[in-house]
Amino acid sequence: MAADQIRVALIGNPNTGKTSLFNMLTGLRQRIGNYSGVTVEKKTGIWSLPKGQDVELIDLPGTYSLSASSLDERIAVDVLAGHGQSDQPAPDLIIVVVDVENLRRNLFLASQASELGVPMVIALNCWDVAEKKGLQIDCKLLEQRLAVPVVPTVAKYQRGTQELAEAVERAIDTRPMLVRPKWPEPVQKALDLLHQELVVERGESLREGELQRLIFDRKSAVRERLKSPAQEYEPLIKGVRDKLYQDGYQPDAAESLLRFRFLNPLFNDILERQALVKERSKSEGIDQLLLHKFWGLVVFVGMMYVVFQSVYTWAGPIMDLIETSVGWAQEIAANALTATPMLQSLIADGIIGGVGSFLVFLPQILVLFFFISILEESGYMARAAFLMDKLFQWCGLNGKSFVPLLSSFACAIPGIMATRTINDNKARMITILIAPLMSCSARLPVYLLLIGAFIEPKYGPAVAGTMLFVMHFVGALLAMPIAWTLNRTLNKGRKPEPFVMELPHYRIPQIQHTFFRMYESGKEFVMRAGTVIFAMSIIIWTLLYFPRPAEVESAIANDFGYAQTEDTHSLEYEESIHGKLANRVDAALLEQSYMGRFGKFMQPVFAPAGYDWKITVGVLASFPAREIIISTLGITYALGGEVDEASDDLRTTLSNAKWEHGKLAGKPVFNIPVALSIMVFFALCMQCGATLAVIAKELNWRWAIASFFTLTGAAWVAAVLTYQIGILFV
Ligand SMILES: Nc1nc2c(ncn2[C@@H]2O[C@H](COP(=O)(O)OP(=O)(O)OP(=O)(O)O)[C@@H](O)[C@H]2O)c(=O)[nH]1
């Protein structure tokens, strides 16, 4: 990016459509959602203006003010002020994205930002909603009063691009500044005094807006940006604040009072409302049900139940289709490569077997994200947050923990990142530590495989769907006591704060957006199959295939009494003997492979949970990422000669698996207690390298390690209990 490139930042209150606008202008596809706190990082893109100039466009997290009480707001404020990690200068221009329905409150932020001396353009977004609700706004008059361009936009439907671009082109040259309040004399005096002492005498580079922060916000982050330690200025700042107090201005409250006193008259004759009442009462009616203490919960549980039931049933037929195709591919590859047995095994058993058994779960992922997208976009998710508030407070969490925890149901990584919106440090920490217990989409294939193989055939699809639903809350169940304990043992944080999340308006989800969300998650899933799963499949195949000493084969052949069969038998008999021998040899080779030996060595650890050495291998191989168990089981059984037909799916293979040795020999390895025990283990265990790295980054390594051992230990105990209790009933 050229050093002299113009930089334009999008700022505004949460959920006003900044990212939608960013996507519309840059053609990029950043995540949007109908609740506050979707964007928690700074994102940049290139916006080509009509006259040919390219500007760097910056999307920021939403913020209500420049006081920046949480990490994400801090990012926005730092960029605006030209401070922070990147140390880039302040943007050349800001576009303040304003929700037309909340003009006054939104312009409070614009007014604060203007005092940083940055030129601005205002985008009146959600103009379509204003039109629909009969809200008329006199933009020309507003523009005159504010002294900056005001452009109506509809980011959701890509309207207003041209007008906004033209306004920005002009503003780059004319540098329009928003009207600024005239402060009462005592306030102005306080500002002048600070300017004299800090800027003129001590050489601090602070703009007026930043001096205001020092006076009005006791905890302002501006203090950290001072060249000299803030303590040196403490007496001065305290003196200024005390003086203001004596003059009748409570410093903590004065700013909003004075700013609104200045802003309010600007709106005279600007707004006109017509017959809005009906619209409002409809959404209030819905909220009465959805936010009801009891019925709200009933609706929530019912809705989640429908989601998981649909994931199970809708995706089934397509899954079967993919499964059959994978079987074919394996057969074709195996037939084509008979001349080179090793390559044949690598391709058919290792790569197609490993990646294929994972890929069959793509339809379920798509269905799940279809629902997630609709629930998020409609505005329902934010309502669900309210329902959980009581429960959250009891665990020392914050209402704001809901969105991060909810995101963790897709993947803990964005979930943990989303905790940046939580301003109470202790609540943020607890949320990060329990986020990995929310059932991420990597666990979905594990549940689907085991439920499909052992629950559905016996109890039918309705019970299978219910089981899937229940499995998704096993982790959350353990999360509650963990949060409760952490809350009582960690250092005292701030007092629990009241819930501050704003209820978004209900919106009709856009079909393109839903499809994009599905496409995005589907792509990520397929990419994972093509990268992590592919690489791990090759590694695991290698460890399960080698070494291959010749003695193993001859020992088995002798043992089998093959030599005695002579050539007196029919061809069919010969073939079947050959097949059986080959299977025995495969099984023996597998057992003495590197991974086989390791699995057998470790198996006693998992024996109390009912696992044989193959499951043990699967569980251990999945520590970098949970989904690996699927491909590992696929490869293990393909190599072990237990797959009778190439088209046999993994579910059938698992249900046919038998114990080879010991007192259980000949009995099925998998039964319902074993399947449940594996699922419980995967629900709780910290099997995700990427999540650990994010925890280490957001907190520190000590916490990452502690959480690894705690969750893995808890998973083991819970898996053993599940199995031991389960076998009492079989
Ligand atoms: N009706 C309507 N909805 C819009 C418009 N622009 C955005 N939305 C919707 O508003 C919601 C929020 O959009 P985002 O772009 O995620 O908002 P944001 O300001 O980036 O939100 P945060 O990152 O959480 O601060 C989404 O549901 C959008 O579909 C618009 O012009 N009209």
Ligand SMILES: [Mg+2]
């Ligand atoms: Mg955003």
